Amino acid sequence: MAADIRVKVCGLSTPQDVDCVARAGAAYAGFVFFEKSPRNVSYETAATLAAAAPVGLCKVALTVNAGDAELDALTEAVPLDMLQLHGKETPQRVAEVKARYGLPVMKAIGVADAADLAQIDIYSDVADQLLIDAKPPKGADLPGGNGLAFDWRLLAGRKYWRKPWMLAGGLTPDNVAEAIRMTGARQVDVSSGVESAPGVKDADLIRAFVEHTTG
Template structure:
């Protein structure tokens, strides 16, 4: 999904409060992510996410991040929160991704963890069934979370790669390094969570603004 004006589209993930959400919207975020995963410090209850979603303007995509969620769990989220995009961040198989996309009638973004060249073939497999890909750093061994760990991967692995659907770069991005990440990889979309926090799960509006400005080349 390359924007017509050539600018980079930014996703701020793990939003839990209105100040951070408004900072992201005002700075020009294209996607706002809500994490529905109780083990994460960024987890939001369905009712909390529904309240936050009411203040998201038309044109900014509301993303539900889930990890190996069941159909019932997805039903509970989607029955209360006006979600535009489902982000699957667990061990969902390509077949499961395709089933979710068909059953719920929403576009799906599949996160794929990358640590080395051996992880790249999975991107092609998921790219054939998802609407978008999130290319993230593979969680370190023993990590409690599948993403949001503040870990980067070797960006050279994704340079001049072409997959069946649009992709988004994630993993260890910060206001200080996102411009270089975009320059090196050619990514037209980037995702950040821990890189704009002052504590785990606590977003910093100033860091959000700085990240979006840097990502867009400002």
């Protein structure tokens, strides 16, 4: 497996998390701003974490159907490199966010079957990157971070979309190598798969996850 797989670890909440992610060699550090999530952090906490991130570690804010007032407050309080829209934002809304804040925008797309893949081409017109995640179960409180995978065979041979994309959903140190092999992903995202409890990151699992993307 190639050694240039870029890893995003999402749902960081402590300075130790950020330090571990950076030392492990991840490319992205994700902070969650969604009150229902066990990984939710305040703007004040996120500002501290972002300030501690070394140069080169991309700081990503995950939001869910956030309005302008919320995004205004977030971007004013926290030094960020990218916004991740993980709700039901329309292509028009993605374009509006990108224009308003001048930051790269990653749009999450939930996949359960082949019909969902059409959204990837639609959002490729407006987003800078795409995060291909497992569609949450009906009635789920969280749009992501549920520890669920989708059928990776749906992405086999489809790695040449027009925009960079990232594979998410149910990834762990034990299955990430196989997921990369099956999908051709060059970027992967993990959250619950490197936790010892909901919202509690495990340094050993983070290191193992990154190591298994390059083995």
